Amino acid sequence: MQDMTKPLNSSPDTELNLDGTRAKTDWKSIYVLSIVTFLGAIQAGAVGPTVWPYMKLMDPSVPDTYSGYFRSINSLGHVISAVIAGYCCNRLNQTKTPMMTGKILIISASLIYLTIELLSSARRYVFVIFEFLMGFSLGFLMIGRVYVAMASTEKDRSRAVSVSTLAMPFGLALGPLFQIFFTLFGYPGHEFLFGTHLNVYTSPIYLSIFSCLIGITLLLLCFHGKLQPTKKADDAALPATENRLGVNLDKIAISICLLTKLMVGFVMICMMAIGPPYTMTIFGWTSANAVLYGSIIQGLIGTIGIGWNLIYMFTKLNHRLPERRAILLGFTLFLTFFLVTFPWPFYTSKIQYESKLNNSTSEPTGCNVNYKWCAETPSVNVWVYSIAQVLCMGFGMPLVTINLDILYSKILGPIKQGTMQGIFMVCGEVLNIAGPIAMSNVYTSSGPRYIWLAEMLVLSSGVILWVVFFRRMVSFSQKIAEPQKL
Numbered sequence: 001m002q003d004m005t006k007p008l009n010s011s012p013d014t015e016l017n018l019d020g021t022r023a024k025t026d027w028k029s030i031y032v033l034s035i036v037t038f039l040g041a042i043q044a045g046a047v048g049p050t051v052w053p054y055m056k057l058m059d060p061s062v063p064d065t066y067s068g069y070f071r072s073i074n075s076l077g078h079v080i081s082a083v084i085a086g087y088c089c090n091r092l093n094q095t096k097t098p099m100m101t102g103k104i105l106i107i108s109a110s111l112i113y114l115t116i117e118l119l120s121s122a123r124r125y126v127f128v129i130f131e132f133l134m135g136f137s138l139g140f141l142m143i144g145r146v147y148v149a150m151a152s153t154e155k156d157r158s159r160a161v162s163v164s165t166l167a168m169p170f171g172l173a174l175g176p177l178f179q180i181f182f183t184l185f186g187y188p189g190h191e192f193l194f195g196t197h198l199n200v201y202t203s204p205i206y207l208s209i210f211s212c213l214i215g216i217t218l219l220l221l222c223f224h225g226k227l228q229p230t231k232k233a234d235d236a237a238l239p240a241t242e243n244r245l246g247v248n249l250d251k252i253a254i255s256i257c258l259l260t261k262l263m264v265g266f267v268m269i270c271m272m273a274i275g276p277p278y279t280m281t282i283f284g285w286t287s288a289n290a291v292l293y294g295s296i297i298q299g300l301i302g303t304i305g306i307g308w309n310l311i312y313m314f315t316k317l318n319h320r321l322p323e324r325r326a327i328l329l330g331f332t333l334f335l336t337f338f339l340v341t342f343p344w345p346f347y348t349s350k351i352q353y354e355s356k357l358n359n360s361t362s363e364p365t366g367c368n369v370n371y372k373w374c375a376e377t378p379s380v381n382v383w384v385y386s387i388a389q390v391l392c393m394g395f396g397m398p399l400v401t402i403n404l405d406i407l408y409s410k411i412l413g414p415i416k417q418g419t420m421q422g423i424f425m426v427c428g429e430v431l432n433i434a435g436p437i438a439m440s441n442v443y444t445s446s447g448p449r450y451i452w453l454a455e456m457l458v459l460s461s462g463v464i465l466w467v468v469f470f471r472r473m474v475s476f477s478q479k480i481a482e483p484q485k486l
Contacts, residue, residue, distance in 0.1 A: 026151040029224040030160050033144050036099070036218055038167035039211040040141060043106070045175015046182070046204035051127070054201040057187075058116055058123045073128055074135035075432035081139025082429065086146075086422020089227065093416065095147040096225030102140030103212040103219070109133035110205045110212075114196050139425065146421045149409030150227050154475055161406050162312035169306055178207060227416050250411060250479065253472050254420070256465060257408040260327065261427040263462045264400055266435070267334055270455055271393065273436040274443050282351050282379045284365040297386055304394035312402060323407035324473040326399045328466045333396030335459040340388045342452045347378035373447035413476025 052070070055062060085098045092098070113130045116123050144164070152160035182203035189199025196202065219225070280290045311317050321329075351374040354364040367374035412420055442451055466473065 025153050025156040025160060026224055027160075028222070029151055030148055030163060032218055032222045033147060034164050034167040036215040036223075037144065037164060038171045039215050041168045041171020042175045042178065043171075043204075043208040043211045045171060045173070046178040047208055048175070050179065050201050050204055051131070054116075055124065055127045057201070058127075062124050069437075070128075070131050071436055072433050073131050074138075075429050077132040077135030078138045078429045079426050079433065081136045082142065082422045082425040083139070084422075085140045085143045086419040086425075089143050089146055089418030089422070090416045093227050094225045095143050095227065095418075096219055096223055098140045098143045099223075099225075100216055100219050102137040102143075103216045105133055105137035105140065107209055107212050109137065110208050113205050114202060117197065117202075118195055139422070142425050143418065143421065145405065145425075146227065146417050147225060149405075149412070149417055149421065150414075151224070154410055154477055157406050157410060158312050158318040158402075161402060161409075162309045165402060165405070166306065166309040166313065169302055169309075173302070179204060182207075227418065249413070249415070249476075250472060252469065253411050253474075254408075256469055256473065257404060257411065258424060258427045259465070260331075260400075260404055260462060261424060262431065263331075263458050264404070265428050265431045266458055267455065269431055269435040269439055270451060271389075273439050274448065274451060275389075278443070278448055279385070280365075281367045281371075281374070282385075283382045284352055286365055293386070297389055300390045301394040301397070304390070305398045308395075308398035308402065318403075318406070323403040323410070324466065324470060326403040327407070328463065328470070330396040330400035330403070331459055331462045331466065333392040333399070335456060335463065337388050337392035337396070338452050338455045338459065340392075341380050341385050342456070343378045343380060343447075343449060345378065347380060349379040349381065351375075351377055351379045371444065371447065373445075373449075377447050377449065407473065407475070410475035410477075411473070 081102075085102075089095055089098050109130050112126060112133070116126050116130075119126065148160050148164050149157070183200050185199045185203055187199045187201065189197045189202070192198040192202075198206070276290060276294060279285060279294070283289075285293065318326075352366040353369055353374060354366045408424060409417065409421075439451060
């Protein structure tokens with residue numbers, strides 16, 4: 001058998017192995033992409049917390065249900081653009097233009113947001129347009145993951161994905177710090193351009209525009225972005241090599257990765273949509289308690305996630321814990337969380353119905369009197385729930401998400417991954433269109449029991465699926481090198 005590590009050509013920027021995979025990682029563009037992602041995350045962290053309060057200020061009559069619709073509208077835009085961006089990425093043979101398009105869409109949405117205060121009516125509908133455009137931009141921006149997958153060698157893939165992934169939590173952590181600074185502007189703030197005002201609600205939008213302009217400049221001047229690393233003279237070599245070796249894309253392995261992405265999305269919806277109101281109910285937390293304790297828990301989970309990214313960047317953990325084993329371990333941790341926090345009959349504590357803290361004007365705590373299920377649902381211990389969430393989600397989520405991204409790109413191999421990565425992003429986001437609203441309705445009508453059972457069923461199926469197909473969940477190059485072992 002021929003040596004698959006022998007390059008097809010000698011150009012330092014376009015080297016390929018005979019199996020079509022990259023022989024050299026384009027670290028410069030990956031680092032530039034990470035900086036752009038970091039700037040975008042700062043913008044998201046600063047803008048996100050202001051949108052709903054600003055909408056309530058501009059339109060006090062807007063119902064609280066609009067908050068759920070906002071998430072759905074944003075996810076719908078993300079799903080649509082992910083497919084479009086993936087297709088355009090393959091057609092253009094590069095990721096630079098789609099990513100710049102995403103930045104331009106954010107600038108457009110930001111300008112629309114700034115005009116809201118100038119309108120006398122229909123403000124809530126302009127907010128919806130803003131939220132859709134922000135979601136629509138994400139599909140184009142997330143296509144950068146395609147370049148990370150195709151611009152890195154399989155040996156460097158774990159580090160490359162970790163570098164680009166690490167930029168997101170760091171940026172999201174810094175964003176709120178900018179927001180704290182922007183509170184100094186107050187409201188209505190200072191009169192600014194064309195009758196608009198610079199205040200606590202609009203300052204993050206100007207930061208967003210500024211970060212997008214920097215991002216566009218970096219993408220334009222410093223980012224390579226080409227998907228196919230071969231020259232035209234070499235383009236015919238890859239299909240010939242594939243055909244000669246008789247290796248095709250493993251559709252079953254690809255389908256399992258996509259299904260796994262859906263399962264992870266199902267878990268995330270539960271934690272984001274049901275977790276906060278459920279913990280306030282069973283532990284009798286006030287809103288202030290929920291913000292404080294929830295922030296501590298999420299901070300610990302985020303710290304563990306950052307730690308995992310750093311480990312993947314600076315160690316060779318993927319050699320000791322291959323992607324498929326890490327994903328299986330992560331799913332086991334997810335399942336453990338729902339098993340431990342399920343309201344089993346042997347939990348003796350009961351959920352208390354709403355009561356006032358000190359006087360009639362204080363915030364009621366406990367279960368809503370309209371929730372009949374509280375009377376027959378045991379209460380999980382606060383320490384058991386919190387520790388299980390930190391350990392199982394803190395270690396499980398990065399294990400699954402990082403390694404699933406890496407393994408999926410390796411399974412796809414040397415093809416142009418734009419369309420397939422777009423489908424992968426859709427699987428991660430499609431449940432958010434209606435999932436939070438549907439799951440919230442189940443929770444209010446029957447409590448957590450059926451949701452937890454559904455999560456355990458889905459995760460158990462995922463574990464079984466990965467055990468059964470464990471041997472074939474390997475990279476494209478490994479299938480070529482060791483076909484007899486699969």
